[in-house]
Amino acid sequence: MRLWAWMAGLAALLAAQAAWAGNVGFERVTAPAGADKPLVVGIWYPTDAPEAPMALGPSSQVVALGAPVAGANHPLILISHGTGGSFGDHFDTAKALAQAGFIVAAVSHTGDTYDDRSRTRRISERPGHLTPVIDYMTTTWRGHDAIDARRIGAFGFSAGGFTVLGAIGGEIDLSLMAAHCRQHPHFYDCATIGKLGEAPPAKPAPVSHDARIKAAVVAAPAMGFAFAPAGLAKVTVPVQLWRAEWDTVLPQPYYAEVVHGLLPKAEYRLAPHADHFDFLPPCSDQLAKLAPDVCVSNIDRAAFHKTFNAEVVRFFKKTLD
Template identity: 50%
Template sequence: MRFAPVTAFALVLALLAAPSFAADVGFEEVRIANGAEPPLIVGIWYPTDTPASADPAKTIAGNGLSLIVMSHGGGGSYDSHYDTAIALAHAGFVAAAVSHAGDTFDDQTHVLEIWRRPVQLHRVIDYMLAQWRGREHLDPARIGAFGFSNGGFTVLVAAGGVPNLSAIAPYCRAHPDHDLCQALQHAGVDPDVGANVPADAWAADARIKAAVIAAPAFGFTFGPVGLKDVRIPIQLWRAADDHHQPNPFYDEAVRASLPQAPEYHVIANAGHYDFLPPCSARLMRKTPAICTSAPGFDRSAFHERFNADIVRFFDAKLR
């Protein structure tokens, strides 16, 4: 549920270490309105024909481009899945990833108020279609979403899912040793968080036409009734050795409850954090818990396949 992300500094190092993308992927960071709260910080990756040595405000290449909005896991940031964003931009998509206010590596003040996230994703789409400098290059009819962990929950809601957070308390009574319940206990938070949810929290965004969801948090809170209106194509990913979100209460619970079977991938020997990009040596030293994979699991090789399958899925469903 909570992790230290690939930081913005790590993102810069990664981009510098990947010159093959420099000539055809542009990047910019923007701040967008977030109601009465401070602005949301959003990273945008896009295809470009401008050489890397030219002006940083690169020209956006192509028209009628598909937009993919991205939602990170708890305690992450917009660059938590930078490698996937780069792969999407390299393939001709525009990827816009938000740092969810109150649920980032440097601001955990609202980490358990997960209902705040879908409206933030909605605001990213509003901005990209109405205010972004490259909005004329986008096709508003071809929008997809990617989410990991808390971000997977966020995307499910945006796609029409309605969770029942009142299910958390009985879940934790039955599974007090599970990570979610341990985290709530250590934080001194009452697991009956459903009582605090605003009445209008679970608003779908009909502009989203396809979604990729990896290791969705709180999967057990949906059920068939909660997911009955999720009718868009879904690509769902599960790490077979995910001890943070143990099977069958998360990914499998979502898979079994969707009204239409998703494209389902179960990755043998993978853990929860293997959906994050491979770590630099510096990040490995700083946060080994999110960087260490099981013996024999090649995170770099997996991400080549992971990103290629995501590109293939969105290419098929949005074009």
């Protein structure tokens, strides 16, 4: 009788998952963040509703806006963007994950977006943004019943890579930043801080960790040097680490290579001939006019993203299933 009940339950689960036709739904929401401003979140998820083109900032995507969620027991993936970005920065990776059966929640980090750089130097606050997003997605979002809260992963690029490393247990020494920038004032992170003219916080916020995150993909992480020598000692979840071979924004060996040395068991992937912003989707004509530096590439970015997104999906399927 117990075997029959177990088989019936499994059949019901498979039937629910099979009902999904491979399409992707999308919506933009706000998630409460305690006393702080609510966090803006973009959500991609499996649906069987028809898709249609829609604008996403200076880009566009083909999704089913506001459609019902199809299936059940979907893993949840969080996405953390780079400095000065937004929740839509990795929409193609988010859609690839949703097409593979994941629910994806990408957060815009308050004070470190394209239209608000007021907290860029308060980078240690960023990991703490992931916890309220997890809370919202697993308890309040209209599709929360379709999420398997035991299977949560996180993807981060650049400053988002730091964010995810912090959330899974990493600790940084921000006092190393001053010496780093004295030695490398032309590096992107140091030059950006100089342009902002923002004073560093007198007492940086402690990095917040969330044990609910069970796997992480980190691409071209910022602040790698500040994790040494033991800042990643408490990271125990599986990590897929990507480095752009010709990263001119966060050049080696100060960032991804430091993380690689501290996480020798990570699945390490090199993107041949790629530069830093090649981890962002291929640019629309509009975005290329607005941000040409982000869009210039020495590789076929569209072809690279087919491989990159497939590898991200494979890793999360392997580690969360």
